[in-house]
Amino acid sequence: MADLKRRSTANLVIMGSGVLIGSLMAADVIDEYLLIIAPLVLGSGRRLFAGGTHASLRLIECVTSRTGVVMATYERDEPVTGA
Template identity: 75%
Template structure:
């Protein structure tokens, strides 16, 4: 069985909107995009942590994206180039959307139709590795409500923005257990949590 792992950058007040670029996500008049660059991690602690989480779960089986994150990553990383572009192009991508049509524009992409939660429950059951999620707050909320997320790798930046879309919003509730943490040289707390499910 696969593992669904959320991998997101957040601020101390839980904002995950637009960490990469000023124009990444301006919904709701958000003007503080690019905040993740204020505490960059030159020691590559984030990349190391992501690699370790994927390896610990049997390797990357694919990425799960909502439409907005899928389109943004497609536009941004294919324009930038570099090793992350090749890794994303070569990996399988599963996209939750009610507005996109096949064929999807990015190689190795599958559109999830119908009941996304049930589609991902089935995908998780037949997968042998990590199904990673970046961005995709609406999708994360749906999977959290269905208790399908196995792990959260959160890179918490030492910033409070006061505005912006929050990762855990809309009355979300889940008890988490810390499994591992490290602080980068720039003060980013890289922590791995798992749901505190009853293990009896």
């Protein structure tokens, strides 16, 4: 993935599970996160960012739809640690 990122002239968009996101975070190849948050609390399930990886993020955009869905865009504020 890191090699693909280096060779690419365009942005790469990756959609996946928390496991995939965790692996990419640990490899320090994610520059921007788009979190789509629905107004629904399930009360159980897996954590999106499980594991020991720490990433400090900075909010760069936040949009709320008429239905209450929030689309928050974050970028890395500092290098990933604990990978």
